[in-house]
Amino acid sequence: MERLEVLKTYKLYIGGQFPRTESGRYYTPAGADGKPLGNICQASRKDFRNAVVAARSALGGWAVRAAFNRSQILYRIGEMLEGRSAQFADELIKQGSTPAKAKKEVAEAVDRCIYYAGWCDKYQQVFSSVNPVASCHFNFSVYEPVGVVAAIAPEENPLLALLETILPVIAGGNTVVILGAEKSPLSSITLAEVLATSDLPGGVVNILTGIREELLPFMVNHKDVNAFVASDLSNDDWKTAKEEAVHNLKRIIRRKDVISGPESPYPILETQEVKTTWHPIESSIAGGSKY
């Protein structure tokens, strides 16, 4: 006798919890076979706002966490992802990928986690500077997280591009609310399950599913969001994003080459602020500073 399959309920991921959308709405994107992928939560403005509250309250702890520890947690995400490779590949195929492409995308996604894990405690050392000012001061510039980031994941390569959007943001100590690929939401929901079991504190990454056109205006005009990251918006949407961002001058970051681009630490710097600190150095007969 054939076993009756247990179907999965797809939910959002906010503050480390898996709530349904408060709106009670759902949408049914079609899979490769033309049948609905499932009843996917259609997140509302209120869900987004709740997620921002979660991201804001998680920020303090995550931003000051030792970079080495952030590194271990990102590595752990890679480990958990590796263990679920088959499920991710299966879902990518359901969403329209081929078996060969799906396998490759999952492998690259795992490797991307490992790549950014390594950068957590290195980008600061590579890009910070001691500035040789002409006066007797110790002057140095460091990178600090910009804060709460709202992001929209690209539609193509729904797993790899999702991670390529999230990882540089959290590697740098920010927290994020991201809207997964609208037409291929399964990868983002399953990634939430990976994150929930990866020692990542609740609220550092919050994942919504829903309709891009509906949520974009709320994501870019929310006053407690410090930056907005996306890559494949239309020109009109970029215009809207830049216009609405002026309310609190949130940083609008247009990621290039999210899928095909070479791996690089530069995406981490895009959601960082540069802080420069000055302090006098006493100068006397014994001499002042040598830098």
Place this chain on the structure above:
Amino acid sequence: MSDQTEWNYSPAPESAKQAHISGRYEHFINGKWTAPKEGDYFSTTNPANGKKIAEVASGSQADVNAAVKAARAAYEGPWGKLSARDRGKYIYRIARLIQERAREFAIIETLDGGKPIRESRDVDIPLAANHFFYYAGWADKLEYAFPNRKIASLGVAGQVIPWNFPLLMAAWKIAPALATGNTVVLKPAETTPLTSLKLAELIAESGLPEGVVNIVTGAGETGAAIVNHADVNKVAFTGSTSVGKLIQKSVAGSNKKVTLELGGKAANIILDDAAIDQAVEGIVNGIYFNQGHVCCAGSRLFVQESVFDEVMWKLKRRMDTLIVGDPLDKNTDVGAINSKEQLRTIEKYIKTGREEGSEMYQTSCKLPASGNWCAPTVFTNVAQSSTIAQEEIFGPVLAVQTFRTVPEVIEKANNTPYGLSAGVWSDKGARLFQISSNLDAGVVWGNTYNQFDPTSPFGGYKESGFGREGGLHGLAAYLDM
């Protein structure tokens, strides 16, 4: 203190004769002095006596079009073809020429803007020259600034600068733009165009190819015409947050790269273990430097409760020694307010501060009869909700609040939409760095204030803008990456 000798300073005026100023200035477009197409001029006056100094061309859309066209032609032509090494050598030349004519520039800066000659001579002009000298050296080394990254210049940079540090802001804008291979259309502020126009003279003298730097003068509409010009690839603006937001909105539909250096409401934090005498000097320098016309001015003072009385007593005593008056006098500490309009704004805030119940202290120094003046002012009994603690005044007005604990002062200091700068005064390094690393500010001065250097990146968090000027970081604003 009647037993002490009364010390007075004899007048020590710098001679305005050292400055060569024409009666009328045209736009500097394509290496030539070009009369405005619509034939309009406006006056620039000395804020210390209200007298007219010179007449300056008023830039129309047609003038801006001509300037952008010249900048584009230079970019596609001689400037784009020049080797990076030679690009750098031109910038070095400009730096040297400013140094040679530093005295003249300092006098004109003070005449046109009202800042004390001591500041224009010792701060503005040397820093402007140094900025060019610093960025000149980057021109042929850009590949080391962003390793493993493909970089390219952007094209024509449209730059709009404010009136508080006229030549220095021109240097902050032009030097990195040229080092990275771009060409420039710059508009100085309406009330302080003269040093930018003198810079144009000197740029012509340097032999820089025609059209690489174009200076168009005028008011807000001229700036808007530059910013919105379809053939401008990069917009760099320093000024108020409200205008910065308008600019961001107006170019939202374009691919122009934008950097904004906007307003501030900096917290200057005095802890109970600070060296109080030095801190008082820092407070004074923080808010009364350049009449408080400084975006990073330490306009919100936070004093730990246990030293509040001592700090306030010493601060008022120090404020009483400040000499307000003739900006050309080498003894002057606080010069003229830049314009009548700005003076009215400051006076409005002072009135609001009193109406909202804060307690005001102003020094009793004698102010000159004509010109725009404001005595150094400090308010106590200020609440977080007070207007003078929330809004940028851009004048010599300090709002003082107190605190008991470090977490409390961090929260209060960050409770503002701005995030440009901050100051922390403590003798304990661990404490100082705990606070400095938790302040949302692009520049933090520990046991010092208002220090600037070409190698030191400057720019804000939050609504104080985005992008950095100065240092290696300042190159990024002018490169396509």
